[in-house]
Amino acid sequence: MEVKKKDPRVIRTHLLLRKALIELMEERDFEQITVQDISERATVKRATFYLHFDDKQALAQQYMNEILEDLRGHLFVADADDPDQFDMLSGQAHPSFVRLFHQIAQNFNLYYALLVRNRVPYFASALLEVIHEFISKGVDFTEPDDRNLTATREIVVKYVESAFLEVIIWWVANNMPYSEEEIAAHLMNLSIRGPYKQIPERKSRI
Structure with missing residues (x-):
């Protein structure tokens, strides 16, 4: 069975969102962080975030x-x-x-x-x-x-x-x-x- 490769664009977006989340969590409590905060720090659109994750908890x-x-x-x-x-x-x-x-x-x-x-x-x-x-x-x-x-x-x-x-x-x-x-x-x-x-x-x- 052939393993489906991940789209490089998806991988890049996930890396950006993860990096943004950790940077923000180093600065303040998780409860204070919004999806908008993560998206802005990751330099991706908020709509793009929701294409990959339901919410910040899922990420x-x-x-x-x-x-x-x-x-x-x-x-x-x-x-x-x-x-x-x-x-x-x-x-x-x-x-x-x-x-x-x-x-x-x-x-x-x-x-x-x-x-x-x-x-x-x-x-x-x-x-x-x-x-x-x-x-x-x-x-x-x-x-x-x-x-x-x-x-x-x-x-x-x-x-x-x-x-x-x-x-x-x-x-x-x-x-x-x-x-x-x-x-x-x-x-x-x-x-x-x-x-x-x-x-x-x-x-x-x-």
Whole structure:
């Protein structure tokens, strides 16, 4: 079956509208943005916008879905990484962890607009689902035996995935103060070892 190619004019219009939407969301709340605002910023007619999307929500949702699918595609390329050849206790970030932050950095303006300037519930929730799948597979590989976990598997996954999302938001909000490799290594080490190099001794007060 032959795959129908997209009209280059349609692709160009969608790119212009997406760019305009993200620029505007970096400046103000999504609720304050109108279709007219998007059209003017994209230098297309309002009627042209409605030829492609029913409303601004439809434009935003399509873009968010595609960005998240792209992220998922880069994260779950298991065949490209040989887990048996990687030392999880080396202190270095696994390539999949680095890819996570690389994709976010590549789309920094979008993540800033959707997670920081506007914390869009749909995007945050959908991103958490991607992270959940990523962490679940990682925990299953690293430790398949529940007896060696410090909490039930579902709590471990929920704890780690929530931390990942909030650190991602913090990393973006602070203009990526650590490199992709550094932040990935920090989170991987926290996920595997926890926050302490040694269990701290509680000193009694005199």
